Amino acid sequence: MKKSFALRVDEEVYDALEKWAASEFRSVNGQIEWILADALKRARRYPKPPKGKGLKPQYGDDLK
Numbered sequence: 001m002k003k004s005f006a007l008r009v010d011e012e013v014y015d016a017l018e019k020w021a022a023s024e025f026r027s028v029n030g031q032i033e034w035i036l037a038d039a040l041k042r043a044r045r046y047p048k049p050p051k052g053k054g055l056k057p058q059y060g061d062d063l064k
Contacts, residue, residue, distance in 0.1 A: 017031055
């Protein structure tokens with residue numbers, strides 16, 4: 001479940017985010033989510049998924 005909240009940023013920061021997002025084919029919102037998730041992972045603070053709620057196996061992974 002995603003939560004919404006208001007975020008105020010300087011116009012220059014928003015413009016830079018918009019250009020960065022466009023270069024990676026993301027929305028500004030998606031880019032901000034990616035930046036936050038990346039920062040959390042690098043700081044080793046990204047929440048672990050509950051047991052049994054991890055990523056689904058990719059096609060062929062179950063054939064090994």
